[in-house]
Amino acid sequence: MTATLTTPRRRGVLAKRSVLPWLFLAPGLLLALVFKFLPMGKGIWLSFFDVRPFLGDKWVGLDNYTRVLTDHRFQDAIGHTLLLGLGQSLGAILVGFLLALLLEGQARSLKIMRTAVFLPVVTATAVVGEMWRLLYYPTSDGLINHGLSFLGLGPAQFLDNPDTALWATMVMAVWMLAPYNMVIILAGLAGVDRTLYEAAAMDGVSLWQRLRYVTLPAIRPALGIVLTLAAIRGLRVFTEVYVLTGGGPAGSTEVWMTRAYTLGFTRNDIGGASAASVVLLCVTLLLTVTVNYFRKRGDVR
Amino acid sequence: MGDRRRSRRLAATLTVAGLVFGTAACGSGSDSADSGGPNTLEVWTRSNPDAAATYDRVFAAFTKKTGIKIDYQPVVNFDQQLQSRASTKDLPDVMINDTALMGSYQSQGLLKPITPDTIAGHDQITDKTWSSTVGIDGKHYGIPYSRQAMTLMIRKDWLKKLGLDAPTTWQEMLRVAKAFATEDPDGDGKADTYGMVVPGSAQNGYAAWWGASYLWQGGARIIEPDGNGRYRPAMDSAAAVRTVTWLKDNLFCGAKNVVQPGALTAITANATNFQDGNAGMYLTGPYNITTFDATPGKDTYEVVAAPAGPAGSDVLADGENVYFGAKTGKAKQEQALAAFLISPEGQRIAMTSVDGHQPVVRIPVNSALDAAKVRDDSRWSVVQKAYEDTSQQFPNAPDFAPIKQDTADSLNAIFTYCGSDVASGLKELNDTLAGDLKDQDLLK
Structure with missing residues (x-):
């Protein structure tokens, strides 16, 4: 008798308790579902079709994949993507780390500096791109070339020279991404035990030794996060290239996603573009899992 | 514990199901245009x-x-x-x-x-x-x-200052461009002017859109109908090689500032030198007339027919x-x-x-x-x-988008590498175009 009385009441409470968090999550989940997961699923689905929205899609199996993977322009883009992704990720981590070391502290001037340094992150990439096009302007009217002219150099054709265009894009990407890493590393630095620094000072270590044996080990978790984010974001570069060079000159800055975009939207080959995107998704997934594996193994050790 | 987990899972399923139905309802509800x-x-x-x-x-x-x-x-x-x-x-x-x-x-x-x-x-x-x-x-x-058809917009105040006439041939156009670049037509004592504006990026096929008029004037075609509803690529013709070589040698790899700096990555949206008043010529569509009347100003420029090439003065329409x-x-x-x-x-x-x-x-x-x-x-x-x-x-019957894009990619690459061999670059383009036509079952 007592059992039959208590059970529904307990279940009622439980149900309420378990429904409530989901209700709070619902708006976010709804948005993620509609704008992320459904389109992603649809993209994977379309990659197996010759997409003809009006005439009806035609199943082509793995044709889109073989076409993308054997296309020589996609193959050229792999090298650019790897170089740009790796260069901008590592560059941004290094610069972010240096910025964090420089700007750590509580003084008001540092707070203002940190805010100023963080601004590129909250600026739209398209705007940043247009701004850097002006900075890189290939005559002495461009700010960077103006600076170079004081040193008796230039004017350099940053974006119009196929040998430098990719590097110029990389510099802009580092400028844009580094502050974000800085914030994460700053949080890591704030957690470093001060007494370790004092002990190190007592032992009379050099600056380099202090960085290598105290600071770096202490911010390992922060670096882990930064590396994971880099693995996720590194290879999907698109906007930077699209607004700065459009993949040119002579395809020297063409990356995987700009190629996929051209395929999908100027050549109307949605199936091929989907296949290319799925390939990138798989590679990114693999890369992220690998980075996480090494991070966890390091944590255990 | 197990019971609790189960009811949680149930709640999650219900929530998701609710979300799905919610979206479906939203989806069908929003389609009520008049x-x-x-x-x-x-x-x-x-x-x-x-x-x-x-x-x-x-x-x-x-x-x-x-x-x-x-x-x-x-x-x-x-x-x-x-x-x-x-x-x-x-x-x-x-x-x-x-x-x-x-x-x-x-x-x-x-x-x-x-x-x-x-x-x-x-x-x-x-x-x-x-x-x-x-x-x-x-x-x-x-x-x-x-x-619409392309025409040449040219600064008449600059022409007047340098004592030149509007060009009617490619050679004259090149001479005027060089004069605009070197003889300080805006009179500010600085070498900050350029001959002509070129949107030469491959993005969205701009290089082909701009280059088409010159190809027509040089007697070249991108693809040619064979008269039986099929097409053949024609970018390896002698006329095409001659035309592209002329453009590369004189505009992109010749004297400095004949074209505006940054031309190889410029699309029409950021090739604003004519508007900004530092470039003297622009072969473009008449939709720009309204813009140019505001800056550089209606009385500073004139609209003339495109200078003729070796095979005539046809422009892209x-x-x-x-x-x-x-x-x-x-x-x-x-x-x-x-x-x-x-x-x-x-x-x-x-x-x-x-x-x-x-x-x-x-x-x-x-x-x-x-x-x-x-x-x-x-x-x-x-x-x-x-x-x-x-x-x-451009030929209107085939799906021209891939053909235009591939042509633009190739022209942009040839113009970028001054040391490149035009004939072999265009031969490669021709093979690519053959592939595009084959994809559409239109290859002769």
């Missing part, structure tokens, strides 16, 4: 708000005249939106968009074939203009609406067509709208600017009208003459 009425046409144009204001006047006049209502949608990212509408199998009734897209749309089955005789006033459009809407199967798939969406079932109303759009009255409204808004018809397709007279601006007669006498469109 285009459903039998006497209402849904019309799309690829227009920014400025041009849309002009279309608003055109459609208002049409509704007043015929009583047929228009649900007008100016769409900036037209093709992406159209693809998503196509996937719902419910297309807009009438679309106004670029001539060069006809082949692409037709191959996707988006268009209704058109019999010119069913459009009142069809005989006021010339045969040359009508011929530009013939599809791969010989049927018409569009109604010409607006046409393009424009907009009226397309009927497939399977929309409002043929009578659509034909009435098309008839109005091509009538002298409809064209005239679209050619005039009210409150400074951009006109949407450049050269009228209706042969009863004269662009210069309607606008009271003699410069437009230069454009109209160029279109009527010395212009050539």
Whole structure:
């Protein structure tokens, strides 16, 4: 008798308790579902079709994949993507780390500096791109070339020279991404035990030794996060290239996603573009899992 | 514990299910435009708000005249939106968009074939203009609406200052460009002027769009019809090699500042040197006239025919067509709208600017009208003459988008590497174009 009385009441409470968090999550989940997961699923689905929205899609199996993977322009883009992704990720981590070391502290001037340094992150990439096009302007009217002219150099054709265009894009990407890493590393630095620094000072270590044996080990978790984010974001570069060079000159800055975009939207080959995107998704997934594996193994050790 | 987990899972499932139904409901609820009425046409144009204001006047006049209502949608990212509408199998009734897209749309089955005789006033459009809407199967798939041809915009104050005349040949053009670049035509004592503006990026096919006029003038073609409804790539011809070599050697790899700096990564949106007043020539479409009248100013420049190459002075012509969406079932109303759009009255409204808004018809397709007279601006007669006498469109029947993109990629690469071998670069392009045609089953 007592059992039959208590059970529904307990279940009622439980149900309420378990429904409530989901209700709070619902708006976010709804948005993620509609704008992320459904389109992603649809993209994977379309990659197996010759997409003809009006005439009806035609199943082509793995044709889109073989076409993308054997296309020589996609193959050229792999090298650019790897170089740009790796260069901008590592560059941004290094610069972010240096910025964090420089700007750590509580003084008001540092707070203002940190805010100023963080601004590129909250600026739209398209705007940043247009701004850097002006900075890189290939005559002495461009700010960077103006600076170079004081040193008796230039004017350099940053974006119009196929040998430098990719590097110029990389510099802009580092400028844009580094502050974000800085914030994460700053949080890591704030957690470093001060007494370790004092002990190190007592032992009379050099600056380099202090960085290598105290600071770096202490911010390992922060670096882990930064590396994971880099693995996720590194290879999907698109906007930077699209607004700065459009993949040119002579395809020297063409990356995987700009190629996929051209395929999908100027050549109307949605199936091929989907296949290319799925390939990138798989590679990114693999890369992220690998980075996480090494991070966890390091944590255990 | 297990019980609790189970009920949690149940709650999660219910929430997700609720979400899915919620979205489905939202999805079906939002599709309640007023285009459903039998006497209402849904019309799309690829227009920014400025041009849309002009279309608003055109459609208002049409509704007043015929009583047929228009649900007008100016769409900036037209093709992406159209693809998503196509996937719902419910297309807009009438679309106004670029001539060069006809082949692409037709191959996707988006268009209704058109019999010119069913459009009142069809005989006021010339045969040359009508011929530009013939599809791969010989049927018409569009109604010409607006046409334009490239002309040369040139700074007449600079010419006057340097004692030069507007160029009529490639050689003269090159001489003027060099003078503009080196002889300080703006008189500020600094070497900060450039000969001509070139949107030379491969992005969206710009290099091919700009380069087409020069190819025509050099006697080259990108692809050629074989007369049996098939095509062959023609970019390995001697004329093409000669033309591209001339452009590379003189404009991109020759004297400094003949073209504006950054030309190889410039698209029209950031090739603003003519507007900014530091470049003296720009071979471009007449839609820019409104912009250039504001800056650098109406009295500083003139509009002249493009300088002639070794094979003539043909320039690229393009424009907009009226397309009927497939399977929309409002043929009578659509034909009435098309008839109005091509009538002298409809064209005239679209050619005039009210409150400074951009006109949407450049050269009228209706042969009863004269662009210069309607606008009271003699410069437009230069454009109209160029279109009527010395212009050539991209072939309209095939899906030209991949062909244009591949041509642009190749031209951009040849212009970038000054040491490259033009003949082998174009041979490679020709093979790529053959592949594009083969994909469409159009290769001879």
